[in-house]
Amino acid sequence: MSAFRNWREQLCCPQCRCPLAEHEGGLDCPQCRSRYEITAAGVPLLLTPADRQRFAQLLETASAARMQEEYARRTRAGWRARLWRGLSPPLPVYHNPAEPPLPRHPDGLNLWLGGAGRETPGFVNLDLAPFAGVHLVAHAGRIPFAENSCDAVACDALLEHVEDPAAVVAEIRRVLKPGGHVLAVVPFCHPWHGYPADYQRFSRDGLERLFAGFDSVSVGIRTGPTTALLTFFTYYWKLVFPVHARNPVRRWVNRALVAAWGWLSAPLRYLDVWLNRRPDAHTLANHLYLLARKPEK
């Protein structure tokens, strides 16, 4: 059987890293005697008691409620949800086609850090709560897999949401097999967005420094200067015309205004087809990608 299908057998204790023993409804650590639950949907909850408390607090905030509302909206079925998605303007985003494809081993253990609200085939999706699409609940700074166990790691728009990105990168390096690849995507010029908290931004130099322990590091633009500008405008209009206003008439007028801006300005994003090629485009990039390899020795 492939490592992907066997991933649950490779879980280890987030506190002492001893391999875990699965039994009905839970996982036990034979070394430190910690016990971990498995949800009714079959998702292991591999959090330390302190992390569990911290994440529960984070998920009580207003921004966390909006985040969960958005995850639900993305996947909701029915004509109302489809109509809503159809009327919503496209995101003012042009993805740079030069970004390398996701590192994904066909039979290997591919780990996605922080991918709630989406399904990426072939990846074990780790996040801080059992949202839709999540296979495993854990702290990205205490990944419950053994050293040299993962073939590939992806983390897309995660590192700005963790308190200590260096600790997460050290964990990625620990769990990757030698020669295994990581693809990380981070914001540079992007507004604050609480998913559920937002701690930092990364310049090209900062990102390279964060992954200094890796080989074959390449950094480039995922979304460029025009995407940055249009995204700031969208957030600006949402500040001027709050889309979550209490008064329902104001709320819907504001939503219509912001949507009108979105539809009218959306074509401008294609300016990035040209701008992303400029050598200095990173100075105003919206998101950067980094592809790197764990050294062989």
Ligand SMILES: [Zn+2]
């Ligand atoms: Zn343990």
